[in-house]
Amino acid sequence: MLKQVNKYTLMHKNITVADLELDRATGVILAVKKIYTPEHLPVGTTQKESVDRRRLNIWWHNRTIPASRFKIQSVLEQLKLTNSTLLAERCFGLSLSDQYWLKPANSSVKWSEINFFDNSFSTDIGNLLFEQSPNNKEIDFISPDSTSDGWLKKRWVIVNGQRCLIKGGSGAIQQEPYNEVLSSRIMERLNIAHVPYNLLMQDNYPYCICEDFIDSETELISAGYIMNTEKQPNHISTYNHFINCCEKLGIANIQTFLNQMLTFDFLIVNEDRHFHNFGLIRNAETLEYIGIAPIYDNGTSLWYNKPTGLINPRSKTESKPFKDTHSEQIKLVKDFSWFDFAKLNDIDEELRSIFKDSIFIDERRCEALCIALKERINMLQQIANK
Numbered sequence: 001m002l003k004q005v006n007k008y009t010l011m012h013k014n015i016t017v018a019d020l021e022l023d024r025a026t027g028v029i030l031a032v033k034k035i036y037t038p039e040h041l042p043v044g045t046t047q048k049e050s051v052d053r054r055r056l057n058i059w060w061h062n063r064t065i066p067a068s069r070f071k072i073q074s075v076l077e078q079l080k081l082t083n084s085t086l087l088a089e090r091c092f093g094l095s096l097s098d099q100y101w102l103k104p105a106n107s108s109v110k111w112s113e114i115n116f117f118d119n120s121f122s123t124d125i126g127n128l129l130f131e132q133s134p135n136n137k138e139i140d141f142i143s144p145d146s147t148s149d150g151w152l153k154k155r156w157v158i159v160n161g162q163r164c165l166i167k168g169g170s171g172a173i174q175q176e177p178y179n180e181v182l183s184s185r186i187m188e189r190l191n192i193a194h195v196p197y198n199l200l201m202q203d204n205y206p207y208c209i210c211e212d213f214i215d216s217e218t219e220l221i222s223a224g225y226i227m228n229t230e231k232q233p234n235h236i237s238t239y240n241h242f243i244n245c246c247e248k249l250g251i252a253n254i255q256t257f258l259n260q261m262l263t264f265d266f267l268i269v270n271e272d273r274h275f276h277n278f279g280l281i282r283n284a285e286t287l288e289y290i291g292i293a294p295i296y297d298n299g300t301s302l303w304y305n306k307p308t309g310l311i312n313p314r315s316k317t318e319s320k321p322f323k324d325t326h327s328e329q330i331k332l333v334k335d336f337s338w339f340d341f342a343k344l345n346d347i348d349e350e351l352r353s354i355f356k357d358s359i360f361i362d363e364r365r366c367e368a369l370c371i372a373l374k375e376r377i378n379m380l381q382q383i384a385n386k
Helices: 053-062 072-079 084-089 124-129 176-190 223-229 238-248 254-268 326-332 347-355 363-385
Strands: 005-012 015-023 029-035 100-104 154-159 162-167 198-202 205-211 218-222 279-283 289-292
Touching: 029 053, 053 084, 072 084, 072 124, 124 154, 162 176, 176 198, 176 205, 176 254, 176 347, 218 223, 223 238, 223 279, 238 254, 254 326, 254 363, 347 363
Parallel strands: none
Antiparallel strands: 005 015, 005 100, 015 029, 154 162, 162 205, 198 205, 218 279, 279 289
16 A cells, blocks of 8 residues: 655755655655755765665654653644644744755745744644643644654743743752753853753743744754764764864864863753754854854753752762763863852852742752752862862
């Protein structure tokens, strides 16, 4: 039995990239029929100068809501869709992280008419993901909420003309939004390029909100895709391979950035700095790499999912992306001269001010976090002194 297909043209803003056929039932890319501008194919989806359909499917799958997202299965059931890939297909695959989209075959729709950077978008999908009623009886699928990754509850909104991401917490503690705000304050003190987060309360629950750092001219290329631009030799570590890939793309100061990111992640005990929550920024039209993306997505840190009694600054803690533990990963940092420890002398007071009104985090937990964070700073200073 032949599979039924939907035919699209993969577009990069106004540039025609390739003709695709997607399985109508699953949204999987079944065939790449014709390539027009191979240099504009998504980064890391080519192999030996030709498109790799498996890698292209990974790229396409990664711009959809993961199955682990809070309430996504019930939302899909409401919409009578079998998976979130079909949800992304309904909004042309448009995102607020890059400039790629799917143009239906024989359609005259233009980038200028539908992109989310210059046009408003529906809040229906965001409302459903936040367990709210959609605005219309007939769902409007044209929304960047259909192509937002990550497992935490999140949605896009427009505030004073700015595209902003709202992100929630998890479990009984709901600590992740507070962690994002504290992380912003720490990086601001240390002069680390970062995405600023602010606290937002809705229906008595904490959320964090930040502005999109990508605009209609740029796009985020995740580290995972950057590493696919070159074949990794067996004798080269993942850490050095990533540095080599960046340097070949013209990013000269990548090691300085990694020193800062890995040191900061050690400090806050970040457990989830995977290869798709840091990366580079490039110009979407010229394909020139502009620089390194500011540090973002720091919520899964500070023992966010541990009971208060298990908050221990010296316990073995998991890390990503280059080593399995922070005690091993921090050894990759060879220069701490940029780190001014004096700027964190009263960081415990900053933590208390951020957590003080939380109905989820009691005073005992807040004090345990203050003590543990100060101890992480002491541990880091001992490492730097060596």
